[in-house]
Amino acid sequence: MAKENKKTKNTQYLTIKEEREIAKSNRKIMKQFERAKNRKNVDESEFTTQMHDPRNVIEIDNLHTYFYTDVGTTKAVNGVSFKIPEGKIVGVVGESGCGKSVTSLSVMQLVQGPVGQIVDGSIRYTTSEGKCYDIAKMPRDEMRRIRGKEIAMIFQEPMTSLNPVFKIGDQLDEALAIFEPKMSKNEVKARSIEMLEMVGIADQEKIYHNYPHELSGGMRQRVMIAMALICNPRLIIADEPTTALDVTIQAQILELLLEVKNKINGSIMLITHDLGVIAGMADYVVVMYAGKIVEAGDIHDIFKNPKHPYTVGLMRSLPSLSHVVTGSRLYSIPGQVPSPVNLPDNCYFCNRCEYSFDICMEQYPPDYYFEDNHRAACFLYDEKYKDLDLIKPELPRNLTDDSESIMARKIPQGRVVLESETDGFGG
């Protein structure tokens, strides 16, 4: 009886003994990882590796990032693999809490330690000098070769991402001065001001001497972009760069991102939970759910021919013109994401999936491949179950048209046009 209770125990409640055991094992594990990361003078060969395809900027392979919290191990990123080809934009979408930010922070080795640790997998990156490193294995000291100069990051929250006690100019100069120690103070300043101009700030001299609190959210995000770009990185990670901003500013910032990407000829990993943003910007899409990738592929494949029930659900919940016209209510996927602490052995989506069948409750689906690297982790596409005549998820007719129209909004330079703009000024 007691044994059975333990098996079916509610994850919300832990006995003191269990808590103590968790804390003890956490401490041990965290110590091990921290020690490995803090090692000094590590031989470069230990974290040097080889790209699988030299055309990629970065290859993330089977990445696992866990948080060793007091209530158990949170598997925030649980076997994520994707790559970013040179000069391309890869969009990462998924609901809140699915591990998008943790994936991007892992790439920068900025996961909140000592609780958060990269426990497995590799992140292969080739520097501008042609050396290929595995970021997942790099000691902390060596990360300076990567951060800022090679990979730069723009964060979700422009309001809190700038240090409140230093002037904008100081914070920009500092970013450049680390990598260009030979530049004089004036040269650095000139470059900072030039960057401010590039991100569309009109009054650069004045802004240069302002404190962050004197700027609006949109302005601060522009400053963040300027800061990220100042050292000409090859990869920009933008973690929901527009979520905290209002709609008109959003469009401007996205447009700016595209513009500067073309100028520095870099790649972008664009994280968002807004499929509309992805449609207007990305070349490839990665859909994440509960720390795993459920579907990935070319933007056209994903938008016209989504395979995974979750992707279809996301598309159906996209607010678009048709909802406004027909007055129908916004769709939202029913149910909740499973707790990342106690992940089940079955498909993580099965409790919310309209298409689920027997096998879904028994094991986690592997990846099934379609044309052009389009893949989805769903048993519906398993040859074994072909005879079952399973209903496959499909976009409703009006939505296929919509997704066409959403994608069509990506005008040649990649400018995202707002609905109101096309309506108001189009004719």
Next chain:
Amino acid sequence: MVKYILKRLGLAIIILLGVSLLIYMLTMAMPADYIDNRTAAAVQSGQMTPEDVLRLKELYGLADKSLPGILKGYASWFSNALQGDLGFSFLYGRPVTQVIKEYVWISFFISLIAYVIEIIIAIPMGIRAAVNQYSGYDYTVSVFSMMATALPSFFLAALLMNFFSINLGWFPLQGLTTATKIFHPSDKWGIFLDKAWHLVLPIITLTLLSIGGLMRYTRTNMLEVMNSDYIRTARAKGLPEKKVINKHAFRNTFIPLVTTLSGMLPGLFSGAMITETVFSIPGIGSMALRATLQGDIPFVMGYNMFLAILTVIGYLISDLMYAVVDPRVQISK
């Protein structure tokens, strides 16, 4: 800025007015006053009658303990206080202001040195503990500082006395001067060294008592800052970890530290009652404790007013320092 300070000073006067009334009423409500204490024996042996005592009390304005009587007494105390006259201490037989002026400096000296040592030790320790959260260093430092903070001052003082002066004989047990040594008045250096030697243990006691609090405060603030988004940005820029901590994180932790520590400055004059008494240091704290025990109402009144003024000044300094160290705070009115 000037306007703001004037406004704050005006407010301070109102606060002090209320506080002084409150203190006066509480002091008058003390169960036995100086005259009771001094005459108790005489009354018992029949040398004085209760009527004599009452007449004495009337002389000192302590007889009428009804509310109007107290208020009347307060009014006269207050008008004198406005002219800088805090009354005449029964116990010390001198004006209260004179006693305070004379004994406050030794207290200030001890507290100031303890304060400086505390800052030098506690802040780097707090930062290091925060940067290495959950490490052995963090746990050890936290446990020791909590222990030192939790010990009552008289107990800690007794421990130190037992160990360093009785067992090891390194430092004198009590007092401020060595009674058996006679210094020539011109031997200023010798006198100074002798006094300093006597003050080592009291200073260690005060430092140990306060270090834990400041260390925990630094640690908490530093941890909060280290978890903030702008620290992540600083790291993402590629700054070396040293610079992230010493420049970006510390400059932000600095704000609450400076405001709190500067607000504590006036308090250095207030004396350490227990520690001074245990070590028999003639500072303002031990004087006040003696006066309180003996029911020396004018001195207790005067000393408490002195503390109230120090506290109010401390808050003012603390608020002004915010504007100095935090660019987001601007004092315009």
